[in-house]
Amino acid sequence: MDIGRSSFNMILSKGGGALLMFAAITFFARSLDSTQLGIFFLFFAVQGLLSIPADLGLRGALEKRLSEGRNPETVLGSAVAFKLVLLTIVSLGIFVSRPWLNDYLGADLAYLLIATVTLRELSLLYIHAVRGELRVGETASIEFARRLTWVTVAILLITLDFGIRGIVYGLMFGSVVAFVWAYTKCTTSIGRPSMAETKSLFVFSKYDTINSVGAEIYQWMDSAFIGFFLAAQFVSAYEIAWQITLLVIMVSKSISLTLFPQISQWNATASIDRIEETVSTAISFAVFVSIPAIIGSALYSTEILRYIFGPEYTIASLVLVILMIEKLFQSFNDVVGDSVRAIDRPDLAARATVVSVGINLVLNPVLIVSIGFVGAAIATTVSWMVNTVLHTKYLSQYITIDIPYRLVGWYAVMSVVMGGILFAVKSALPVTGLVLLVAQVGLGAAIYLVASVVIPDVRRQIVLPGLRVIGSQVDWR
Template identity: 50%
Template sequence: MDLGRSTLKVLVARTANAFVFFGAITYFTRTLPADRVSAFFLYLALIGLLSIPADVGMRGALEKRLSEGDAPGETLGSALAFKAVTLAVVCVAVLALGPLIESALGMPFTGLLVAGLVAQELGRTYLSVVRGELRVGDTAPIELVRRVVWVGIAVTLVSRGWGVRGILIGHVVGRTVEFCWAFLHCRTPIGRPSVEQIRSLFAFSKYQTVTSVGGRVYQWMDVVIIGLLLSGTYVSAYEVAWQVTLLVLLLSKSIELNIFPQISRWDSEASTERIESTISRAVGIVLFVSVPALVGAAIYAEEVLSLFFGPEYVIASVVLVILMAEKTFQSYNDIVGTSIRALDRPDLSAKAIVVSVGLNLVASPLLILTIGFEGAALATGGAWFVNALMQTRYLSRFVELTFPVRLVGWYAVASLAMAGVLLAIRQVVPVDGLVVLLAQVALGVCVYLAVSAAIPRVRDSVIAPGMSVVRG
């Protein structure tokens, strides 16, 4: 697998995916009341939490075992048999608790919840199969089409008065398209399930479950706690800020998807040097994006929320900056955490997750009650900084992890130069409209890239290799 080309394909698709979603959220927040949009975010939170027992870490285990190249058909058949049981149990439980769920969330959508969960789990499972075949780049158009279908249907139905239900229907249809396409692209035959393969899968998945729980809790815990302690308006504002900061993780998530199966294959071949150099380069590349993004958020947080989503979302300006700092830690975690799991030590990654989630569970409600919903962002940022420290220590046990300190220092220099130019421009041209905002952001990107290109270490380590990949 060509890591550079595959990562570029995933990055382009995920960038388009993110902007489609970003545009959809902008439309929904301007069309529907904030308390109605919060119902959609709660739906996503619930379906995300339900996917944990429905999957039990099986997708990650399936990708890991397939990437090792041992008995692929039997591995896939065993994973699907296991998954069918867990998914059926969760769906029956949701249907049985339907009235309680509908009462808690304020809208009757149990049927859509079950349909969305089934479609999502089948689609994600077959995407994991394609990735386990070391064909990560082939999943890029599948994920993009899924998002385009969802947004197209959702916007159409919302514009015709379907409200939040229209968004949920679009979600179900998009996930169904994802499953059908991934299934058709899968090259691994479904073999006969075996107890031996199920045990092998479960040996990995039991720890992957903890990681999945941590990821879901990390993504949705703050929203749920804010929903319990504050109003729906704060839920929507926090989630909008969260979605904006997720744009920073496009690169790290794209690299994460590609290096997991490749490091797994190299680990089975004892290619330690290739693993070490790949991890070091990946860390340097992802921080090239997250460092200037934090500086930009500190300058334009209020304008981004106001001009894109509406003045009622400006209350999350401080939250946006804090979460952008947290995403800097998370972009690093994406590389280090997936490397630990690819080395077949998901237990260590799980330990770090348990500690950080525990810290977040305790700190988030306390800080929300004492300083407001900004406290949720502070709790999350602190917890995942601890996670980064722990995972670094664990990974260092198996490979020599070299953190690119000087490279990141140069990123900071280029980011400060960008900030100086932007602050000067703001004094002359105030940000009073969306066009001005976008123009100044584009200018900031150009200044950052120009200064970075003038720094030999950054040019040789990041920019030149990136241009080489783009040229193909």
């Protein structure tokens, strides 16, 4: 597997998907009131949290075992059987608790929740199966198609007055498209389930379950707590800020998705030198975007929320800045965290997750009650910082991590220079509308990119390798 090409394909997919999501959230925010949008985000959060018992780390275990190349048909058959059992249990749980769920969500959506969770889990299982075949780049188009289908169907149905249900139906259609496509892409046949392979999956998944819990808690627990303690409008404002920050981690997420099966294979053949070199390079690329994003959000968070989503969402201006800081830690952790799992130490990744999730679960309600929904952003940032430190410590016990301090320092210098110029421009020409906002943000991006070309270290280690990967994807004939 070519890591550069696969990562580039995933970046295109993640970038396109993030932009689609950004456009969709903008449309939703302007078509629905903040309370209705808050109900949808609560539905989204509950769906994400229910994926924990609906998966129990099975997707990661399937990808890990398939990448090792041992009894693939039996492994897939065992995983599918295990998944169907889990989905049955979760569906029954939703059915029994539907009155409480509908009351919490503020709408009659429990039955749709069953369908949404089931379709999402089946599609993700097969996407991970394709990744386990060391064909990560081929899943990029599947991921993008799922997001494109969801957004297209949701926007169409909202214009037809389906309201929140239109967005949910869009989610379901997107999962159907992804499942069918991933199923046809997967070259591994479903074999007869085996108790031995089921146990092998469980050996990995029992720890990866904790990592899955951590991932879902980080993504959805903030909104769940805010929905419990505060009004729905705060949920929608927080989630919009969260969705904006996801734009800056598309590089690190794409890299980590590509690294996991490849490092898993290298670990099986004891190719430690290749793992060490690749991890260091991946860190260099992962934080390239997240550092300047902090400066940009500090300057323009209020204007972004006001002129793109609406003035009622400017209450999340500080939240946006804090979550951008959190994304810096997450960018780094995307690389080291998945590397720990890939070297077959999900137990250590689980240990880091337990500590950081515990911090998050304690800080979230305390800080939300004390200082409002800004507290949720602070809680998540602190817990991600702890998670990153622990994952780095555990990975360093097995490989030498060469953190590119010099490059990171240059990123910081470039970001400060960019911020100083933008501050002067903004002071002379205050942002009063969307056109000026886009122009000044674009100017900041241009300054950062020019600085990347001018500084030799960044040009040699980031810009030129990146251009070579891009060039290898283009047919110049």
